[in-house]
Amino acid sequence: MIGTGPLHLTELIVLLFFTVFAIGYSLLLIQAAIATAREVERERRRAYSVADLAASSSQPSVTIIVPAHQEAAAIVQTVRSLLAQRWHQLEVLVVANGCTDGTLEQLVEAYDLQPTSDLLVRPPGARARIRSSWRSSTDPRLRVLDLSAGGKADASNCGLERATSEFVLLVDADSLLAPHAVARAMLPFIELGEQVVAVSAAIRVLNGASVDADGYVTSAMPRSLLARMQMVEYARAFQIGRAGWASIGALPLVSGAFGMFRTSVLRAAGGLDPTTVGEDLELVLRLHATVRRGGRRPDIIFIPEPLCWTEVPEDATVLRAQRQRWHRGLVESVMRHGSMLLNARHGTVGMLSFPFLGLFELLAPLIELLGIGALLLAAVTGALSWLVVLALAMFAVSFGLALGMGAVLLELLWGRGYVQRPRDVATLFVAALLEQLGHRQRTAVWRLHGLIAGLRGRRASWGRMHHRGARAVTD
Amino acid sequence: MGESTIIWLAVVGGIVAFGCALVCAVASVILARAAQRGSSARMQINTQVAHRPAGGQPQPQPMMTVLHPVVAPQPQQPIIVMMPQPQLQPQPPHHPQPGAGVVLEGHYPQLGRALGSWLQVERDELERGRIARDLGRLGSADAARALLDGVRTGVITPTIAADNLERGGFDAGIAVATALRDPEPRVRALATSLVGRRVPLTPASIEPPPASPPPRSDPRA
Numbered sequence: 001m002i003g004t005g006p007l008h009l010t011e012l013i014v015l016l017f018f019t020v021f022a023i024g025y026s027l028l029l030i031q032a033a034i035a036t037a038r039e040v041e042r043e044r045r046r047a048y049s050v051a052d053l054a055a056s057s058s059q060p061s062v063t064i065i066v067p068a069h070q071e072a073a074a075i076v077q078t079v080r081s082l083l084a085q086r087w088h089q090l091e092v093l094v095v096a097n098g099c100t101d102g103t104l105e106q107l108v109e110a111y112d113l114q115p116t117s118d119l120l121v122r123p124p125g126a127r128a129r130i131r132s133s134w135r136s137s138t139d140p141r142l143r144v145l146d147l148s149a150g151g152k153a154d155a156s157n158c159g160l161e162r163a164t165s166e167f168v169l170l171v172d173a174d175s176l177l178a179p180h181a182v183a184r185a186m187l188p189f190i191e192l193g194e195q196v197v198a199v200s201a202a203i204r205v206l207n208g209a210s211v212d213a214d215g216y217v218t219s220a221m222p223r224s225l226l227a228r229m230q231m232v233e234y235a236r237a238f239q240i241g242r243a244g245w246a247s248i249g250a251l252p253l254v255s256g257a258f259g260m261f262r263t264s265v266l267r268a269a270g271g272l273d274p275t276t277v278g279e280d281l282e283l284v285l286r287l288h289a290t291v292r293r294g295g296r297r298p299d300i301i302f303i304p305e306p307l308c309w310t311e312v313p314e315d316a317t318v319l320r321a322q323r324q325r326w327h328r329g330l331v332e333s334v335m336r337h338g339s340m341l342l343n344a345r346h347g348t349v350g351m352l353s354f355p356f357l358g359l360f361e362l363l364a365p366l367i368e369l370l371g372i373g374a375l376l377l378a379a380v381t382g383a384l385s386w387l388v389v390l391a392l393a394m395f396a397v398s399f400g401l402a403l404g405m406g407a408v409l410l411e412l413l414w415g416r417g418y419v420q421r422p423r424d425v426a427t428l429f430v431a432a433l434l435e436q437l438g439h440r441q442r443t444a445v446w447r448l449h450g451l452i453a454g455l456r457g458r459r460a461s462w463g464r465m466h467h468r469g470a471r472a473v474t475d
Numbered sequence: 476m477g478e479s480t481i482i483w484l485a486v487v488g489g490i491v492a493f494g495c496a497l498v499c500a501v502a503s504v505i506l507a508r509a510a511q512r513g514s515s516a517r518m519q520i521n522t523q524v525a526h527r528p529a530g531g532q533p534q535p536q537p538m539m540t541v542l543h544p545v546v547a548p549q550p551q552q553p554i555i556v557m558m559p560q561p562q563l564q565p566q567p568p569h570h571p572q573p574g575a576g577v578v579l580e581g582h583y584p585q586l587g588r589a590l591g592s593w594l595q596v597e598r599d600e601l602e603r604g605r606i607a608r609d610l611g612r613l614g615s616a617d618a619a620r621a622l623l624d625g626v627r628t629g630v631i632t633p634t635i636a637a638d639n640l641e642r643g644g645f646d647a648g649i650a651v652a653t654a655l656r657d658p659e660p661r662v663r664a665l666a667t668s669l670v671g672r673r674v675p676l677t678p679a680s681i682e683p684p685p686a687s688p689p690p691r692s693d694p695r696a
Contacts (some may be wrong), residue, residue, distance in 0.1 A: 028610040031693075061612055088513045142504070164612070164614050204533075251624075255655070317519050321485045338539075356494065384478070385478055387478075387480055387482055388478050388482055388485075390484050391481065391482045391485035391489070392481070392485050394485065394486070394489040395486075395489040395492065398487075398490075398492035398496065399488070399489075399492045400494040400495065401492065401496040402492040402495040402496040404496070404500070405495075405496040405497075405499035406495070406496075406499050408499065408503055409499040409502050409506070410498075412503050412506040412507060412510070413506070415510060419503060420504075420508040420511075421507070421511070422504045422507050422508055422511075424507070425500050425503045425504045425507060426500075428503075429496070429500050475642040
């Protein structure tokens with residue numbers, strides 16, 4: 001098979017890439033499994049419970065910042081889950097930016113918001129103008145800012161400027177939190193001390209789920225195959241990727257849907273960057289650099305227990321825009337922080353996770369599609385037998401399937417989750433298999449567009465997602 | 476490397492990987508059954524599906540089924556005044572831990588001054604730190620002045636005051652701005668560093684109160 005010529009060279013590169021990728025991800029899976037098992041055991045042995053912490057009157061204060069753009073369908077449900085948090089010292093700050101769909105009006109009606117007289121100061125570098133400020137008369141913990149326009153980063157920064165707490169939790173406007181999410185996320189800050197600068201947690205797919213009167217979300221299998229495949233993707237990303245990297249202190253990303261930060265550290269780092277669409281990844285890379293410049297080692301903790309649910313697109317058009325945007329954000333973030341690459345001053349992030357991001361995540365769609373093209377071309381021209389192509393394809397599909405089911409198993413350590421009935425495992429098995437046969441390749445094409453757009457500096461669109469919210473389950 | 480070697484490696488690797496996937500699936504079923512047995516043994520939350528059509532899977536229902544247009548009241552002209560104390564619902568009773576902080580009741584408008592007086596007379600340094608933290612959480616102009624007074628008289632350090640003034644948000648901004656002209660140099664230095672750290676106050680960054688409520692328009696138009 002391996003001879004000379006560009007086709008054979010391509011095959012060699014692809015084989016080498018895939019071999020290193022497979023070994024790397026397998027090691028991550030093993031590391032994640034060990035870390036998750038330890039976390040489950042630590043949870044079992046803890047002398048006090050999350051409920052004890054939630055009931056304590058000596059709690060640090062937390063501000064939850066919710067940037068919201070055109071979220072009328074989901075915002076009330078989201079705010080309800082935030083106000084239902086088992087945490088006394090809580091403030092919820094919704095920053096509505098450029099909403100024309102009635103997002104603010106929904107909040108005004110649901111929470112009896114009253115306009116407040118405040119000094120309206122625009123944060124430095126902000127693009128949006130603060131139109132008005134509101135406070136709920138039924139629950140004074142809830143405050144709302146209305147911005148004229150601007151993106152998620154601008155809105156988050158406005159919220160960060162106004163936060164009055166020691167810690168801030170950044171969530172998406174379509175995120176539902178478990179009632180103990182804040183208390184659980186605060187544990188690492190309290191137990192591990194000052195070196196912890198941020199806490200992330202696993203996120204589950206909300207599609208098809210239901211919410212009971214106490215705010216507990218019961219996941220369920222959605223009808224949409226696209227949503228089911230994304231369930232497997234999310235499980236793999238969080239239970240293997242994030243857990244694995246975090247266990248060696250190399251977590252490069254805190255998801256924008258759920259991220260708890262020390263307010264002072266976030267402010268010192270300058271908040272979110274409004275000039276990139278991958279603001280969550282860029283922020284954490286910058287946090288690493290900022291804290292290390294101060295001579296400290298930043299600890300970014302990942303909690304493998306799912307604390308947050310978010311809706312995923314069930315429409316291919318919206319999913320495409322999302323994946324292009326994510327990949328473009330990845331390109332921007334990696335290019336901005338290129339100095340971290342193989343830089344020992346940035347510890348395991350610089351030496352391990354950042355190169356992995358740059359090589360396997362960033363270039364993966366290009367190499368994957370090149371590999372498929374090269375193999376098919378070689379088979380068609382007779383340079384390679386079809387048997388080789390089929391064998392390699394079978395291995396790739398099986399490997400992806402093993403990773404997916406491994407992630408589902410790790411998820412189950414934290415409760416039934418997606419698997420409400422044993423036959424749901426079979427559903428996820430099929431979804432994980434089908435993900436490897438077409439969906440993955442399709443997303444590779446989208447991500448390649450994102451890669452090209454990122455390299456060219458072209459603006460990506462957010463797309464418009466139709467939110468359904470979770471089903472209400474009443475007593 | 477011959478084709479046969481590659482085929483052999485790929486097939487063996489594929490079988491191993493598929494086997495691992497199956498093992499994970501079986502383990503998932505076992506865990507799911509165990510979790511199902513465990514949850515049925517516990518007391519169930521009394522739930523019933525809100526809308527279940529006859530037969531088949533319950534259809535996911537959106538939370539918001541009616542989105543009738545709501546006209547928001549026009550915001551008042553923002554003016555720089557003290558915020559009125561909010562009418563809080565009484566907090567549910569809870570048992571304070573030893574050494575717990577003060578429970579803040581929002582309907583005591585003089586609370587900032589009371590805590591400030593307490594800060595001046597408290598002898599225990601730890602307690603003064605807790606009072607300072609509570610003043611920071613209170614976040615009112617009175618609380619900010621109490622913290623600044625604490626620095627002036629030396630009962631708290633500028634570091635403690637700064638950490639807690641940071642939490643004060645912009646409600647305390649007026650007191651901090653006033654402290655820029657304080658005769659005590661430590662207070663002036665503290666106020667200067669706070670203002671400089673939080674917001675570089677340039678004319679462009681402060682929004683003057685608009686003359687009339689701005690019309691709502693689609694920014695994308």
